[in-house]
Amino acid sequence: xxxxxxxxxxxxxxxxxxxxxxxxxxxxxxxxxxxxxxxxxxxxxxxxxxxxxxxxxxxxxxxxxxxxxxxxxxxxxxxxxxxxxxxxxxxxxxxxxxxxxxxxxxxxxxxxxxxxxxxxxxxxxxxxxxxxxxxxxxxxxxxxxxxxxxxxxxxxxxxxxxxxxxxxxxxxxxxxxxxxxxxxxxxxxxxxxxxxxxxxxxxxxxxxxxxxxxxxxxxxxxxxxxxxxxxxxxxxxxxxxxxxxxxxxxxxxxxxxxxxxxxxxxxxxxxxxxxxxxxxxxxxxxxxxxxxxxxxxxxxxxxxxxxxxxxxxxxxxxxxxxxxxxxxxxxxxxxxxxxxxxxx
Numbered sequence: 001x002x003x004x005x006x007x008x009x010x011x012x013x014x015x016x017x018x019x020x021x022x023x024x025x026x027x028x029x030x031x032x033x034x035x036x037x038x039x040x041x042x043x044x045x046x047x048x049x050x051x052x053x054x055x056x057x058x059x060x061x062x063x064x065x066x067x068x069x070x071x072x073x074x075x076x077x078x079x080x081x082x083x084x085x086x087x088x089x090x091x092x093x094x095x096x097x098x099x100x101x102x103x104x105x106x107x108x109x110x111x112x113x114x115x116x117x118x119x120x121x122x123x124x125x126x127x128x129x130x131x132x133x134x135x136x137x138x139x140x141x142x143x144x145x146x147x148x149x150x151x152x153x154x155x156x157x158x159x160x161x162x163x164x165x166x167x168x169x170x171x172x173x174x175x176x177x178x179x180x181x182x183x184x185x186x187x188x189x190x191x192x193x194x195x196x197x198x199x200x201x202x203x204x205x206x207x208x209x210x211x212x213x214x215x216x217x218x219x220x221x222x223x224x225x226x227x228x229x230x231x232x233x234x235x236x237x238x239x240x241x242x243x244x245x246x247x248x249x250x251x252x253x254x255x256x257x258x259x260x261x262x263x264x265x266x267x268x269x270x271x272x273x274x275x276x277x278x279x280x281x282x283x284x285x286x287x288x289x290x291x292x293x294x295x296x297x298x299x300x301x302x303x304x305x306x307x308x309x310x311x312x313x314x315x316x317x318x319x320x321x322x323x324x325x326x327x328x329x330x331x332x333x334x335x336x337x338x339x340x341x342x343x344x
Contacts, residue, residue: 025063034053034073035082042081043077101159103155104152113127114301169194185225246277280295319342325343
């Protein structure tokens with residue numbers, strides 16, 4: 001889990017003003033293999049780092065200066081080493097690495113959110129115009145670009161919050177879970193391992209289901225995890241399920257769209273069936289946390305043009321309005337997440 005910010009408002013303002021420059025230095029450290037190189041052999045001089053990254057003297061001096069200022073690299077006696085933060089989050093060998101998330105930011109999010117102001121004025125996700133393909137959402141456009149679709153799916157599987165789902169998600173008594181928009185299968189695999197009698201169906205678009213099947217096979221769970229290709233906004237939920245997981249999906253859509261899905265889910269489930277949202281949640285007064293509220297920029301400018309980072313209370317109201325009888329929330333999970341479960 002990434003550490004919470006302890007910066008004061010002045011420091012936050014300065015980081016926001018120049019954040020695009022700091023991000024590019026961070027991304028350069030990953031793309032040029034600097035963090036990996038320093039992990040294998042440390043400390044190293046500027047000349048050694050330059051040779052490994054194939055950089056001239058001034059460029060390597062430039063990037064190392066900013067990585068030091070960001071606290072990702074340390075310098076002593078003229079040589080450099082990774083800071084603990086880099087070893088924890090920026091190495092492929094680390095279970096907590098966020099490299100996939102950063103690649104998604106660099107290649108997909110950054111280009112799309114440049115159009116945020118225009119998207120607000122026009123009230124649509126104009127940033128999606130930067131991506132080739134058909135469809136009005138980023139997810140539809142990515143079908144036409146297997147490389148970027150893989151970047152996106154890898155990022156979703158790489159989200160730090162994924163590791164907190166299975167240990168906190170109570171599926172006692174559930175027989176067959178539908179992982180709605182389940183992506184390439186990371187959550188389904190973790191949940192299957194935590195719940196040895198549970199069957200799971202990943203419900204997602206066809207190209208994503210293909211990726212999921214490969215991961216499920218590799219995990220030797222094909223006998224318990226299956227896929228169902230479809231669009232949950234339009235198609236019926238898979239038959240025979242008694243629970244639905246809506247992980248990192250609810251913030252993509254507006255209240256109106258979510259209500260349509262929630263009502264359809266309620267109608268699809270048997271009595272005592274459950275529908276669970278796992279998502280980052282905003283404070284009830286919509287004043288933070290900062291790591292949550294900024295996500296709305298991505299949903300508005302690029303993803304769909306209608307998403308929003310709702311509070312737990314707002315999700316609870318939607319679920320009751322959709323016809324569920326009981327709603328309970330497990331709040332205070334790491335990374336500002338909550339599990340909100342509605343029972344039919």
